[in-house]
Amino acid sequence: MKKIVAILALLVSIAGISQQKPKLIVGIVVDQMKMEYLYRYESDFSDNGFKRLMGNGYTFHNMHYNYAPTFTGPGHAAIYTGATPSINGIVANEWFHRTLKKEIYCTGDESVKTLGDGSDKEGMMSPKLLQTTTITDELRLATNFKGKVIGMSLKDRGAILPAGHFANWAFWMSKKGAFISSTFYGTALPNWVTDFNNEKRYLPYLEKGWKLSNPAEVYKESLPDENPYEGTMYKKKPFFPYDTKAMMESNDPAVIRLSPFGNNLLADFAMTAIEKESLGTDDITDFLTVSFSSPDYIGHTFGSRSIEMQDTYLRLDQTIAELLTYLDTNVGKNNYLLFLTSDHAAAENVNHLKDNKYEVDHISSKNIEQAFSEFSKTTFGEDLVLNVSNFNIFFNKEVIKAKNLELNKVKESFRTFMYTQKYIKRVYSEEEILASTGSDFYLNFVAKGFDPVQSGDLLFTLKPGFVEYMGVGTTHGSPYTFDTHVPCIFYGWNIPKGESHDRKEITQIAPTLAQKIKIQFPNGTEAKVMTEVFDQK
Structure with missing residues (x-):
């Protein structure tokens, strides 16, 4: 009998199937990512980034937001609480509060102070306006606060809302190019964050400038480089190459947000956090939330059919591949569970539609x-x-x-x-x-x-196709599918290969994770799960 048990244990080990909980969960949100990008740019992706996730994970092709407005703050809150704004309280990025009769910001908190190299206002942030728990909160509770939770993004709301109320840390980027936090999380930045900031990792990226990463003929899925539907990058003409070094010198290091290198910098920071915080090194599950903000900045400026957007996603594909390789090596291929989604999609440029005889308009x-x-x-x-x-x-x-x-x-x-x-x-x-x-x-x-x-x-x-925005670039916020349809891929620990085209709702991600690792649901969710990721056949 002992021999049979030993053989079975060996077979499980060889198969790489873990019977325990994952050592690390990585939640990736790509700000302003349409599901369609995974189809449109597929032929130019490598085998090791998005294709690896889709080919070896479980892809939900028909994932949608189930409320409006479809903005960044509500999107991140919905993903991690499993609840809509009517329950979690994050009804927009900023809003006029009818009871207080003043504008408030989704993560604003005047009772806390900045930690790190940022202005006073940049660090006055916390999750206090989030009215429900997150999946990350529930993980902290389930592990008696032994499992670490760290959130990060270039945007404060992209870091704070996913990390929840009980996070060890949330970090976001200041205009000075430094990752900062607030006294909500501690009294001083961890030494490794200070060291990372002192290295000014943004410099090598910005100094080399933003050039096309592939030959020009690769970008056939996009509009011409020079077209009338694009905004300008720091008042420079909207075509390649972009002298990001000059832009930084005449503005500030936050220029990196409006380039694909913002994704590279955040990935560097994420991998440093995994190492320095020893995430995924024991049997108590940790959770890292990573929100890539640069695609949103770029989309708003140049539009969803620009060469700039395509180049951003081809580069992000390489960044995702690098992150997966790092996780394989440092956490273990079968020891981490990763999901990838977006906080909203984006509309077509209205003037582009008008020029092609669709009677729509933009309205300020x-x-x-x-x-x-x-x-x-x-x-x-x-x-x-x-x-x-x-x-x-x-x-x-x-x-x-x-x-x-x-x-x-x-x-x-x-x-x-x-x-x-x-309209x-x-x-x-x-x-x-x-x-x-x-x-x-x-x-x-x-x-x-x-x-x-x-x-x-x-x-x-x-009306569908009408947007509250200027005539260049793009925006989002509506209940229509061009804003609600986003990717959703589960990958890694105990996730079967497969795909579904059934309609799913963004509020199913958090309860699915809770059920998967057998912890309590976030307290505002309807607890509807995606059963497909539980099939181990």
Whole structure:
């Protein structure tokens, strides 16, 4: 009998199948990544990056956000809490708080101070506005705070929200090119972070400039290098090569955010963190969250069909390959569980669509506010709008009361007017949102993004293809598939090879991870899991 047990143990070892929990979980979020990029650029990817994840992991081809607005802060919160903004409280990147009557930022916290080489404001950040636990929080609780959790990104919200309330550390980049944190996490940066910053790792990347990484003919999937749909990079003409060294010298090291080298720098920082924090070296599971922000900066500036975007993803493919090799060597091929997704996708450039005879348009937030204000003054003799932001309208209820107006009649009057505007698709009142039954597909998105304490009196959606943005680059935020459809790949420890084309929701990632490693669900999730990754056949 002992011989049989020993043989079975040896076979399990040879097969590389672990019966224990993973030593390390790595959560990768690529800011502003469309699922379609994995198809569009596939022929130019290496075998060791995205193709390796898709070929040897489990790919969910039809993953979507299930709420609006589709922004960075809410996206990161939804991935890691398994809950929508209506539950986790992160209703936008920044928003007008109806109760406090002021603008607040999703990770802003004036009670904490900056750690490291950054301005006072850059470090006044924490997860205090996040109202639910994250999968990373639950891991900390499950391990009696022995399992380490570290979050990192070039953006503060991309580091802080995934890391949760109980993280050991969250790090983000200041305008000086240094990774900083706040006193929420400790009294001083770890020595290894200070050493990393002192090495100024951004310099070698910026000094060599941003040139195409492949011959020009490789970029046939993109629009020409010079086209009218692109913005400029630090007021320089939008075509290659880019002199990032000169840009840095005339601005600051944060120039790296608007280049693919921001991804390289963050990967360098991630691998250093794994080494210096001894992540994945024992049988207690650690969790590293990595959010690559540069694709979002680049997408907003140049657009989703630019050569700049394609080159960014071809380079990111190499960066992912390097990170996987590092994990194989330093944690072990079968000892880490990795997932990759995005916080939102992105719209097509509206002018590009218009030039190809699609009757859509871009509309500035200033013009929207002005139209609502003028209507209010004409109809009621005074501007009753307190704030318009994130597709929310907040009314000045004190003025409405003083003028003896009925709020419901004001709402209906505005709704009637709004439907005369060419860009408005739907207008919903707070009462309709809270009474939503789920039968209205897009009202369901709005309801899951709505918080009655923080959100507006009326919410509206734009027509498909219309965007609240300038005419160059791209943006996101809508409930439409061009903004909601993102990649989702599970890879590594006890993950079967396979793929699914069934529709999945972003809020399924966190509970799936919890079920996979047998810990408590985050406390705001509906606990719907993706059963495909549990099949070990």
